[in-house]
Amino acid sequence: xxxxxxxxxxxxxxxxxxxxxxxKVRHRNFDEVALGFxxxxxxxxxxxxxxxxxxxxxxxxxxxxRIRDFIGGILDDDFCGGVAALRERNALPAVCGRxxxxxxxxxxxxVLSKKGTPVAIGGLERFLADWDRSREPGMRCKTVAxxxxxKRVAVIGSGPSGLACAGELSLLGYGVTVYESLHTAGGVLxxxxxxxxxxxxxxxxxxxxxRTARVEFKFDQVVGRITNAQELLDEQGFSAIFLGTGAGLxxxxxxxxxxxxxxxxxxxxxxxxxxxxAYDFPKTDTPVWRGNRVVVIGGGNVAMDSARTALRLGAxxxxxxxxxxxxxxxxxxxxxxxxKEEGVIFKELxxxxxxxxxxxxxxxxxxxxxxxxxxxxxxxxxxxxxxGEESVIECDTVISAVGTRAHHLAGKISDVKMTDRGYxxxxxxxxxxxxxxxAGGDIVTGAATVIxxxxxxxxxxxxxxxxxxxxxxxxxx
Amino acid sequence: xxxVLAKRQLSEAxxxxxxxxxxxxxxxxxxQFLIIRATEDGERVPFTFSDWSxxxxxxxxxxxxxxxxxxxxxxxxxxxxxxxxxxxLGNPTEIEDKSRIAVIGGGVxxxxxxxxxxxxCDAGAEVTVIMGARKGELLILxxxxxxxxxxxxxxxxxxxxxxxxxxxxxxxxxLCKNGELDNAxxxxxxxxxxxxxxxxxxxxxPTAVSLNPIMVDGTGMCGACRVTVFGxxxxxxxxxxxxxxxxxxxxxxxxxxxxxQEEERVADAEYAGSCSCHI
Numbered sequence: 210x211x212x213x214x215x216x217x218x219x220x221x222x223x224x225x226x227x228x229x230x231x232x233k234v235r236h237r238n239f240d241e242v243a244l245g246f247x248x249x250x251x252x253x254x255x256x257x258x259x260x261x262x263x264x265x266x267x268x269x270x271x272x273x274x275r276i277r278d279f280i281g282g283i284l285d286d287d288f289c290g291g292v293a294a295l296r297e298r299n300a301l302p303a304v305c306g307r308x309x310x311x312x313x314x315x316x317x318x319x320v321l322s323k324k325g326t327p328v329a330i331g332g333l334e335r336f337l338a339d340w341d342r343s344r345e346p347g348m349r350c351k352t353v354a355x356x357x358x359x360k361r362v363a364v365i366g367s368g369p370s371g372l373a374c375a376g377e378l379s380l381l382g383y384g385v386t387v388y389e390s391l392h393t394a395g396g397v398l399x400x401x402x403x404x405x406x407x408x409x410x411x412x413x414x415x416x417x418x419x420r421t422a423r424v425e426f427k428f429d430q431v432v433g434r435i436t437n438a439q440e441l442l443d444e445q446g447f448s449a450i451f452l453g454t455g456a457g458l459x460x461x462x463x464x465x466x467x468x469x470x471x472x473x474x475x476x477x478x479x480x481x482x483x484x485x486x487a488y489d490f491p492k493t494d495t496p497v498w499r500g501n502r503v504v505v506i507g508g509g510n511v512a513m514d515s516a517r518t519a520l521r522l523g524a525x526x527x528x529x530x531x532x533x534x535x536x537x538x539x540x541x542x543x544x545x546x547x548x549k550e551e552g553v554i555f556k557e558l559x560x561x562x563x564x565x566x567x568x569x570x571x572x573x574x575x576x577x578x579x580x581x582x583x584x585x586x587x588x589x590x591x592x593x594x595x596x597g598e599e600s601v602i603e604c605d606t607v608i609s610a611v612g613t614r615a616h617h618l619a620g621k622i623s624d625v626k627m628t629d630r631g632y633x634x635x636x637x638x639x640x641x642x643x644x645x646x647x648a649g650g651d652i653v654t655g656a657a658t659v660i661x662x663x664x665x666x667x668x669x670x671x672x673x674x675x676x677x678x679x680x681x682x683x684x685x686x
Numbered sequence: 687x688x689x690v691l692a693k694r695q696l697s698e699a700x701x702x703x704x705x706x707x708x709x710x711x712x713x714x715x716x717x718q719f720l721i722i723r724a725t726e727d728g729e730r731v732p733f734t735f736s737d738w739s740x741x742x743x744x745x746x747x748x749x750x751x752x753x754x755x756x757x758x759x760x761x762x763x764x765x766x767x768x769x770x771x772x773x774x775l776g777n778p779t780e781i782e783d784k785s786r787i788a789v790i791g792g793g794v795x796x797x798x799x800x801x802x803x804x805x806x807c808d809a810g811a812e813v814t815v816i817m818g819a820r821k822g823e824l825l826i827l828x829x830x831x832x833x834x835x836x837x838x839x840x841x842x843x844x845x846x847x848x849x850x851x852x853x854x855x856x857x858x859x860x861l862c863k864n865g866e867l868d869n870a871x872x873x874x875x876x877x878x879x880x881x882x883x884x885x886x887x888x889x890x891x892p893t894a895v896s897l898n899p900i901m902v903d904g905t906g907m908c909g910a911c912r913v914t915v916f917g918x919x920x921x922x923x924x925x926x927x928x929x930x931x932x933x934x935x936x937x938x939x940x941x942x943x944x945x946x947q948e949e950e951r952v953a954d955a956e957y958a959g960s961c962s963c964h965i
Contacts, residue, residue: 390905392723392730392770400907429772431905435713457907461919468912468919468938470945477908485729485902491956494729494754495902496949569941616906616924 220256224326236520236551239404239488243307246329251336255283258328261320266330269318271664272373274298274305276315276330279337292341292350295334300376300419301369301663303342303411306335308402309660310541342414354422355382360677363388363447365432365622368396369659370650371453372419374666374673378451379422381674386447387424390431391484396455398659400484401476403514405521406544409483431618438623442645448680449645449673452623452633453666456651458616461609462506466564471498471571475507475515475610482518500606503527504574505553506561507610508538513545515608516553527553528602532560532579532592560592562599564607573601613656639669647673687767691744693760696826699751700794701760702736708743710773716805717779717798717896717928720747721904723770724758731755732901732923735774736797736827745773748797748826754953775904776927779894783809785868786837788861790816790854790882792874793824798896799873800827807834814838814866816857818878822848854878855885862889869893872931876940883931893931897922899942914938 228244229235235242246254264277275294282291295302311331319327341350362378364371367389375385393399394416398407420426430436432454441447459474461467478497481487485495503519505512508531519527529548531538534557538545549555559576566572578598581590615631626634626642632653639647649665651657692704710720719734733747751760762768779802787806791799796817806813814837819825821843831839840857841849850857854874861867862885872882873896886893899911899922911922916933920926 390772391903392772400903429770431772431775434774435709457905458921458924459907459909461909461912463919468914468935468942470941474909477902477910480902480908486727490949491953493727494725494953496946496953498945569938618906618924 217260219259220253222253222257224257224329225250225254225332227329227332232547232550232552235405236517237523239521241408242405242547245339246332246336248336248340251283251333254329254333255280257321258284259320260284265318265320266315266328269315271314271660272298272667274315274334280328280330280333283333283337288337288340289350291337293352295337296350296352298667299334299663300373301415302334303338303415304369304398304407305660305663306331306333306338307407307411308398310658312542314660342411349418352380352422354380357384357423358382360384360448361386361446362449362451362673362677363441363445364451364453366390366396366453366455366650366652367394367416367426368453368455368650368662369398370455370662370666370669371396371451372416372666373663374451374453374649374670375424376419376422377667377670378673379419379424381670383674383677385424387426388430388432388436389426389428392428393484394426394428396453397457400480401511401514403479403483403518405517406514433618433621437621438643438646448677449647450623451639451666451669451673452619452625452641452646452648452652453650453662454619454622454652455662456613456615456632456656458614459609460612460614462561462611464561464563466566466571467609469564469566469569469571471500471566471605472564472607472609473498475505475511475608476613478515478608479511479518482522488522497522498606499523500604501525502604503606503608504602504604505529505608505610506574507531507612508533508535508540509610509612510540510544512610513540513548513553515610517548517551519606519608520551520553524606528556528604529553530556530559530561530574530576530602532558533581533590534558537589556602558592560594565601571605571607573603574607575599575601613651615652615655619652637668638672639665640672644676687769688771690762690764690766690768692764693762696748697824700748700824700826701751702746702748702797703759703762704744704746705768705771706743707745707771710771711738711743711745712740714738714745714774715778716781716801717776718774719776719904719927720745720771720773721775721901722747722759722768722772724755724762725769728758728769729755730770730902730904732775732898732904734798734896734927736800745771748794750794753950754957757954757957772904776923777925779805779871779896779928781805781809781811782869783811786812786866787869787871788814788816788858788867790818790858790870790872790874790878792818792854792872792878793820794826795874795878795896796826796831799871800830802871802873803831803836804834807836812837814840814861816840816842816854817849818842818854818874819848820844853881855881858882859885859888862886862891867891870931871895871928876936876943879931879934880936883934883936887932894928895931895934896927897929897934897939898927899939900945913942
């Protein structure tokens with residue numbers, strides 16, 4: 210790091226660009242697309258950071274990661290110090306370094322972003338987390354946890370909010386048991402995000418780190434069926450519960466022909482491929498439908514993941530149907546670009562009307578041509594049909610990636626107050642109508658991002674800590 | 687990991703496995719199902735609980751050897767392990783105490799019919815069981831049914847090798863026609879349930895069916911198990927498995943069940959190549 214008169218002069222070099230797997234190769238494999246920074250690149254990128262006295266980037270992060278300090282660790286050649294600063298507020302740095310929407314959060318708040326080239330915070334986060342992971346397990350950087358306080362908390366769901374909550378509670382000295390309905394941890398990180406974006410080995414490493422921090426995982430536990438909040442609190446001796454069940458019920462469009470063979474929810478498609486490793490069938494036992502001409506409906510990250518997965522499963526052509534234009538798509542720019550580079554064909558301004566089929570098998574998607582009208586209340590220009598312009602996109606597969614909602618199992622877990630739409634009512638710190646039950650993530654907010662869910666889990670952990678500490682001894686409620 | 691306590695062969699291709707699962711056994715109700723994953727690379731496969739004991743901490747399920755997973759688990763013996771057992775899943779069957787009800791079980795569907803019939807008897811309903819199979823040796827749980835305080839127990843086989851020759855719909859139609867039924871519950875192959883629904887529908891006897899669409903997670907997350915009931919899309923795993931037979935789109939269900947036929951053949955061939963047994 211160049212110091213002149215004891216004063217550091219940040220580098221004015223352009224932002225480092227992460228290496229990528231060649232699109233012509235990667236669109237047929239499940240290996241990770243983005244290759245991460247080399248050590249040299251990480252040092253050069255860290256050197257661009259101004260180390261602001263008032264780091265606005267940290268305010269842009271939903272969990273207020275100590276960004277300045279972890280980048281400082283790289284600058285000072287104290288990687289372990291950087292990891293410690295990073296892990297202090299983020300239980301899943303290797304995950305967040307890969308899937309967070311940095312461009313709208315920390316990096317958008319970076320002072321350098323005024324010139325359009327913020328520090329690559331996500332890339333540096335990933336670098337440090339991977340550097341730590343690459344070391345011998347016994348050598349990894351230690352995190353300092355409070356002494357055990359003898360209290361136990363049950364966390365329902367091992368997705369981003371549950372894992373963040375469990376990690377934070379463990380740091381605060383609690384014994385934590387995570388209940389997961391599937392056979393592995395991670396929730397949407399395990400079943401939803403493809404290997405080429407988030408390798409499962411990385412997720413498992415992060416879960417392993419939590420286990421080392423004495424978080425216990427119980428799999429195959431469908432809470433709401435096998436047990437419930439009242440039993441966990443009154444019979445099993447947990448002091449409090451965190452509900453982080455997510456909102457995983459897939460929404461279908463309700464168009465005719467949608468239940469024909471060849472039509473899938475993105476959740477099913479991605480679950481078969483990611484969680485059940487159907488791409489390895491018949492070496493693994495779970496099959497997945499391998500379409501030749503695939504249409505994905507939607508414009509979010511899940512739609513991009515589905516389209517790119519279809520290519521990797523061998524589809525000749527993959528179309529993405531979206532009723533607005535690419536500008537309005539909620540997917541990250543990077544994911545959109547990756548999808549296009551790999552050959553996904555974007556069909557903007559088409560709305561699905563009907564799945565056409567032959568004897569119960571999908572043969573095409575009838576679509577309506579749209580145009581953008583005046584901005585609506587939300588400020589987005591609303592799509593309007595262009596009369597008479599209908600056509601059929603021939604295909605053998607339709608994947609619906611238009612979102613998810615809460616499912617009713619959440620209501621069977623406890624009697625906390627729910628909204629009309631089946632979400633749990635909770636304040637910003639996760640407090641529900643029951644003082645012993647806290648909630649956060651998609652089951653409160655509806656489908657959102659990994660980091661927002663993690664932020665909610667962390668906040669709830671502190672609210673739980675406050676509740677348990679202030680509760681009169683022996684009090685049941 | 688879940689320990690296998692016992693295995694019993696009920697017919698040439700039908701097996702019963704008893705698994706140690708005390709937490710699940712405490713909560714099961716008739717009509718609910720479980721999902722197992724035999725090995726770390728295994729598929730998640732749904733089965734219905736055929737019996738359980740909260741006191742002794744075990745559950746049982748019955749299955750027919752049809753594909754790779756069911757072949758694999760048919761070889762399990764006492765002290766072997768199953769990687770994952772999740773349950774109870776789905777809604778329990780509605781049990782009406784004062785009802786005069788026919789419980790129809792076809793083939794391996796009798797594994798579902800048995801706990802339902804037992805729960806109905808326990809509740810004080812007047813239960814007639816109609817059991818059907820292609821031939822006599824495929825009938826399962828006969829002694830278990832006979833031990834229940836049933837009003838009547840009728841056996842039908844396609845070839846007449848046990849009970850009466852004919853389809854389950856023949857005695858079912860008779861009972862409906864004579865006004866002896868308030869309700870019916872049918873479980874078995876989709877085609878059998880479809881014709882049971884048509885039979886009872888003719889006489890306006892409300893009928894519940896337990897459906898078995900393809901599933902993955904079984905908790906409402908994937909939507910693989912969707913069925914159309916009275917024109918509405920429902921999820922078999924969380925809205926069912928029981929539905930009003932009168933509203934089920936049977937042709938759609940049967941088409942959807944065939945989705946992975948080709949892949950099942952591939953998996954079977956792969957398995958047969960790697961295993962000394964025969965499929």
